[in-house]
Amino acid sequence: MAIDVAQLRAFLAVAEELHFGRAAGRLHMAQPPLSRTIKQLERELGTRLFDRNTRSVSLTSSGQALVGSAREVMDALRRAEASVKYADERDVGVVRIAFAGVSTYRLVARLARRIRSRRPGIQLELSSQNFAQPAMKRLLNGDTDLALGRWDVIPPQATARVVMADSLVLAVADTHPLAGARRFPLHQLHDQAFVSLPPEQGSVLTERLRRLAKASGFIAEVVQIAPDTQAALALVSAEVGCHLTLASVAENVSDPHVVFIPLEETVPDVDLQAAWRTRDESRVLAAVVKELLDLTVITDS
Secondary structure (H helix, E strand, O other), X not given: OOOOHHHHHHHHHHHHHOOHHHHHHHOOOOHHHHHHHHHHHHHHHOXXXXXXXXXXXXXXXXXXXXXXXXXXXXXXXXXXXXXXXXXXXXXXXXXXXXXXXXXXXXXXXXXXXXXXXXXXXXXXXXXXXXXXXXXXXXXXXXXXXXXXXXXXOOOOOEEEEEEEOOOEEEEXXXXXXXXXXXXXXXXXXXXXXXXXXXXXXXXXXXXXXXXXXXXXXXXXXXXXXXXXXXXXXXXXXXXXXXXXXXHHHHHHOOOXXXXXXXXXXXXXXXXXXXXXXXXXXXXXXXXXXXXXXXXXXXXXX
């Protein structure tokens, strides 16, 4: 049995159009040669792939079984062609990205789309972390190539750039007395019960809550520890307490029972940063970093 790419391409066109005339037009060929190609493929496989008459075309069970495998072959061929096309520029390889938090999802998705479009020879391996410190540890240990997160201190082995400006907001239930406020005054934080993230994970938000409380002369009343941001917001929705979080989180999470209120006073930055090992000379990593920085408004960290 010798199936070639042209036969699979013809088969997929007919399988997706379920019309020989439209499939022939899509392939820029006449209908008779297309019909002969399909018949030859059926002879090679020893089975009918289509039930056809003067009125309709439909896939047989054998044809349905072939669709998935044929698409896999064509996708593999396109990846191979892209790899060869970009090999001369050495723009081919894998870049591992560890990112922390719900607030990074949209940026990661935009980066993945940009890489797929502009640099198809590069494959991204994505790893989601609940907190930024584990992402930084993975970077320094060589388990990832690029980390996205929020850090107050960047180790000397790493280089970082701000890739998204951000600010703190307070998430409260829609039943909260200040749910309709345009700004949440810091002096009223001492009256609130808080849902917090685990302090041992090195969460920047946990540290910001501690700083804000200290600056305002009180100790935050933490009534519940949540394992991650999504769980924290679910607890806020259930009126367990309020949660200090990020403006970018509000853009990525939709819950009609949670209201996000900006804080009244200026507080320390919580900008999202991209970090990579300073001595990593990978051209593929450099290409991904360039695409990421081109996506965003960058300032030195």
